[in-house]
Amino acid sequence: MFAINDIECIKEIDRMDMGGEWNYGDVSELIMHRVHSYPAKFPSFIASKSFDYAQREGVDVKAVADIFCGCGTVALEARVHRKDFWGCDINPVATLIAKVKSSSYNAKRFEDYYNSIISCYNNSEPPKESGYKYANDRIKYWYTEKSFNDLTKIKQSIIAVVPAGKYRNAFLCIFSSILKNTSKWLTKSIKPQIDSQKKPVDAKEVFKRQTEKFVCAIKELNNTVYDSNVIIENGNFLMLNKYPEVDLIITSPPYVTSYEYADLHQLSTLWLDYTSDYRTLRQGTIGSAYNTELINVDDELLNDIAKKIIDNLKKTDIQPSKLKSISRYYLDMQKSIEKCSGMLRNGGMAIFVIGDTEYKGVQINNSHHLIEALLRSGFTDIKVTKRKISNKLLTPYRDEKGRFSTDKTKKEIYHDELIISGRK
Numbered sequence: 001m002f003a004i005n006d007i008e009c010i011k012e013i014d015r016m017d018m019g020g021e022w023n024y025g026d027v028s029e030l031i032m033h034r035v036h037s038y039p040a041k042f043p044s045f046i047a048s049k050s051f052d053y054a055q056r057e058g059v060d061v062k063a064v065a066d067i068f069c070g071c072g073t074v075a076l077e078a079r080v081h082r083k084d085f086w087g088c089d090i091n092p093v094a095t096l097i098a099k100v101k102s103s104s105y106n107a108k109r110f111e112d113y114y115n116s117i118i119s120c121y122n123n124s125e126p127p128k129e130s131g132y133k134y135a136n137d138r139i140k141y142w143y144t145e146k147s148f149n150d151l152t153k154i155k156q157s158i159i160a161v162v163p164a165g166k167y168r169n170a171f172l173c174i175f176s177s178i179l180k181n182t183s184k185w186l187t188k189s190i191k192p193q194i195d196s197q198k199k200p201v202d203a204k205e206v207f208k209r210q211t212e213k214f215v216c217a218i219k220e221l222n223n224t225v226y227d228s229n230v231i232i233e234n235g236n237f238l239m240l241n242k243y244p245e246v247d248l249i250i251t252s253p254p255y256v257t258s259y260e261y262a263d264l265h266q267l268s269t270l271w272l273d274y275t276s277d278y279r280t281l282r283q284g285t286i287g288s289a290y291n292t293e294l295i296n297v298d299d300e301l302l303n304d305i306a307k308k309i310i311d312n313l314k315k316t317d318i319q320p321s322k323l324k325s326i327s328r329y330y331l332d333m334q335k336s337i338e339k340c341s342g343m344l345r346n347g348g349m350a351i352f353v354i355g356d357t358e359y360k361g362v363q364i365n366n367s368h369h370l371i372e373a374l375l376r377s378g379f380t381d382i383k384v385t386k387r388k389i390s391n392k393l394l395t396p397y398r399d400e401k402g403r404f405s406t407d408k409t410k411k412e413i414y415h416d417e418l419i420i421s422g423r424k
Helices: 005-017 044-056 073-080 092-101 105-121 127-134 137-142 144-162 165-179 203-221 266-271 278-284 304-313 320-343 366-376
Strands: 002-004 064-065 083-091 230-234 246-251 344-354 357-359 362-364 379-390 414-424
Touching: 002 005, 002 044, 044 073, 044 137, 044 246, 044 344, 044 414, 064 073, 073 083, 073 105, 073 230, 083 092, 083 362, 092 165, 092 230, 092 379, 105 144, 105 165, 105 203, 127 144, 137 266, 144 165, 144 203, 165 203, 165 266, 246 304, 246 320, 266 278, 304 320, 304 366, 320 344, 320 366, 366 414
Parallel strands: 064 083, 064 246, 083 230, 246 344
Antiparallel strands: 002 379, 344 414, 357 362, 379 414
């Protein structure tokens, strides 16, 4: 890993070679990590290697945190490695998945619940014709009447059969995992868009397959997971009042020019009744352009690298709202780094997984900004290594519909990222 001693060293990381240790895992990923798709999820071996790396660097790791915990990759690995865990995420779909993945279950009880759900489904009356007519307009946009009716029966059967608690949450997570396949959402596309030629899969059949996969995950984990204390909160990290003291933070911050996460998860947020208008969940999201006109952003508080990026973007045709959202992103990240310092015990370590992007022809050096924020927040022994993003090695481009592609005429996307560590 490349050591950073001061701000002048930051520019040297652009000339770094790929670090082999962080490119691939040593063991196959647990099935539980794959029970629900999630965009921008880093591989589980990153968390596992982070534990080993911190221990080698002299950190006695007993408690771990992830301030942008997403779907709970670090949470599950913390359980496997017998570490206590605290995490938070502003996205309610993410925290549902994270809680489900990091809980323990009895496989026989889970299968019994499934059989009861299917029995309830088979014996229930078909939804009334008016159900689809008066459904949420956005749900009707994505679903045929048949898919809507089948999904409604599955959801109602889950709630009728499974008591509130971790088992019901697990089945709702499985339900959430089938929502894209049963919709008109363009397959393998990040962008929310209709595929007019798509034939939605049968909801009952895909629910069965996902449940079978989940049961396999339970049986695998019953032989490997040990008890530890796992706490996952739904909320904006910067707005929460209480934080635990931890020895290690492992996190992957949102990207400044990424898609709106509320848009990507709109099917689940609508079906699971987190909101009747998915757009409201953009509020408070770091880097969101939503409602930026109502937010005061003082560019003078930006660190030097953020100011340079903003100045370069001002020379382009960027929309004022987008420019303001980028400034807000960098300010929020600086505040997040300061709060991370406050969470860590003396001698503790923070590890960040982040990549650089490009927007309007301007290089968006997220990693440079983060390192400067670490230095200004008092972090020491900062080290950096670069890794290849394994799932993008063969498809480093994205077409106009948001799907990964090998076509070199399409937009190239980032295919490497940096692992940045710092000590308190």
